[in-house]
Each structure stands twice: as C-alpha cells, then as structure tokens.
Amino acid sequence: MTTILLLLLVAYLLGSxxxxxxxxxxxxxxxxxxxGSGNIGTTNTFRILGKKAGTIVFAMDLLKGTLATVLPLIFGIETISxxxxxxxxVLGHTFxxxxxxxxxKAVATAAGMLLGYSPKFILLLVIVFFITFYLTSMVSFASVLSAGVAAILLLVLPAFHLIFTSYDWLFTSVVLFIVCFIIVRHRDNITRIRNKTENIFNFGxxxxxxxxxx
Incomplete structure (x- = not known):
C-alpha cells in the first residue's frame, strides 16, 4: 500500500x-x-511561442500522462488499475x-493516459480529433467532441469485443470523469463557439x- 501511495504521488507530480x-x-x-488565453497548455503555447515550442509542450504533456499510467507496470503492481x-x-496537470x-485543460495529458492504457483506442480518438479539427479549425471543439466520443465508445466497444474484450468499470469511470472534467474546463470555449467568436487556426x-x- 505504501508503494502504491508513493507512486500515486509521483504520478501527480509528473502531471504537475x-x-x-x-x-x-x-x-x-x-x-x-x-x-493569449492565459492558459499554459499546448494551444496557447503554439499561439504565443510558435510551432516548435508548442510541439515540445504537447509531447511533454502527453508523455507525462503515459509515464504516470505505466508506473504500476514498471514496478510490478497488479492490484490497482x-x-x-x-x-x-491529469489532476496534477490541471492543479x-x-x-x-x-x-x-487536461486534453494532452488525458491522451497520454489513454496512450499508456490502450494505444489502439487513442489512435481511434486521434482520427476523430483531426477530422473534427480540419472541419472546424478549432482545437477546443475537436477536444470536446473527441472527449464525448471517447465516453460513447467506452460504453459501446466492449459489448462487441472491439479493442476492449470486456468492460473495465474502473477505467471507464476514470475516463468518464475526465471527459466531464475536460468539458467543464472548456466551458468558456463552448460559449465562444456558440457566439461564433472562438479562436481558430488558419487550417481547415x-x-x-x-x-x-x-
């Protein structure tokens, strides 16, 4: 139990x-x-510091989620998901x-968590993200929609033994919590989208x- 608590602390610090x-x-x-938006995540980094810095920040935010997720595998812990x-x-990244x-806003780190847990699943969501991003030119819209799709797929795919052979309710609960968290963190973006004043990229x-x- 002590090892698990220490690794959970490490996961939080990694995310932080x-x-x-x-x-x-x-x-x-x-x-x-x-x-810009005052946010320290990938999108504002791209906007203020440029593509190279934005790419590095995205990679770091993604990989800290992945590394945290594989910590129990590295230390041979099988009693907790x-x-x-x-x-x-994700909580460390946000707080x-x-x-x-x-x-x-937790998107990149949450994607990193999914990468560590199920690479096939995150690949599917990446496809959804980029199609949505191309159609709307908005990272915020693509992020929120991809989060919503993730929630739906986690409830549907195991029933057909696609990607997941059975339901893992702890994993599903964690993802559903993060999905709600991402949507709440994007509430200002959602308001701007409704008002047609959301920031867009010169793409799509x-x-x-x-x-x-x-």
Whole structure:
C-alpha cells in the first residue's frame, strides 16, 4: 500500500510539471499566463511561442500522462488499475503544485493516459480529433467532441469485443470523469463557439464560421 501511495504521488507530480510555463520562462522569457488565453497548455503555447515550442509542450504533456499510467507496470503492481495513476497525472496537470494549483485543460495529458492504457483506442480518438479539427479549425471543439466520443465508445466497444474484450468499470469511470472534467474546463470555449467568436487556426474549413483567427 505504501508503494502504491508513493507512486500515486509521483504520478501527480509528473502531471504537475508545467511544461509550457517553464519552457516559456526559461527559453522565451515569457509568462504564458500573461498572453493569449492565459492558459499554459499546448494551444496557447503554439499561439504565443510558435510551432516548435508548442510541439515540445504537447509531447511533454502527453508523455507525462503515459509515464504516470505505466508506473504500476514498471514496478510490478497488479492490484490497482493503471488508469488511476493516469488520473492523478491529469489532476496534477490541471492543479499543478508548481503553478499555484492551476494548469491546463487536461486534453494532452488525458491522451497520454489513454496512450499508456490502450494505444489502439487513442489512435481511434486521434482520427476523430483531426477530422473534427480540419472541419472546424478549432482545437477546443475537436477536444470536446473527441472527449464525448471517447465516453460513447467506452460504453459501446466492449459489448462487441472491439479493442476492449470486456468492460473495465474502473477505467471507464476514470475516463468518464475526465471527459466531464475536460468539458467543464472548456466551458468558456463552448460559449465562444456558440457566439461564433472562438479562436481558430488558419487550417481547415471553419464550417461553423467562427470569426477569430490565431
């Protein structure tokens, strides 16, 4: 039990690493909290610091979720689901001890958790994400829709023994919690989407006709 608690703490601390904040501070001398949306996640990093920094931050935020999820496998722990460790990384990312218990919107780290748990499942969601991103030009819309699709698929796929051979209710509960968490974290984005004022990338079709380019 002590080992499990320590590894859960490690998972939280891994998730708490504020990649965008630190890269912006040490390499660009910018505090991401003072620019753009004020968020320290991947999208605002792309917007403020550029593609290279954005890609690095995305990779770091993704991999810290993956590493946290495989911690029990590394240490030979089989009595608790790896998804729980991934959840602690997601909570760390969103409520970072290194950033006054503030953080990103959990999408990249949640994707990293799914990568560590089921690479086939996250591949399916990546396809959904990029199709949606191309159609709407919005990372926020693609993130929320992909989260919703993840919830539906987790309830449907095991019934047909596709990707998952049976229901893992702890994993399903963790993912459903994270899905709700992601949607709540994007509530301002959802309001802007409804008002057609959400920020979009100069990529894709912008089929909802949002008016703000980034």
């Amino acid at each position: 690493i504020p990649s965008g904040l630190w890269i912006g501070h040490y390499f660009f001398h910018k505090n991401l909290r003072d620019f 790896p998804a729980l460790f991934g959840l602690f990384a 970072s001890i290194f950033n006054h218990f503030q953080g990103g 079709l912008n089929i909802t006709h949002q008016k703000h380019n980034i």
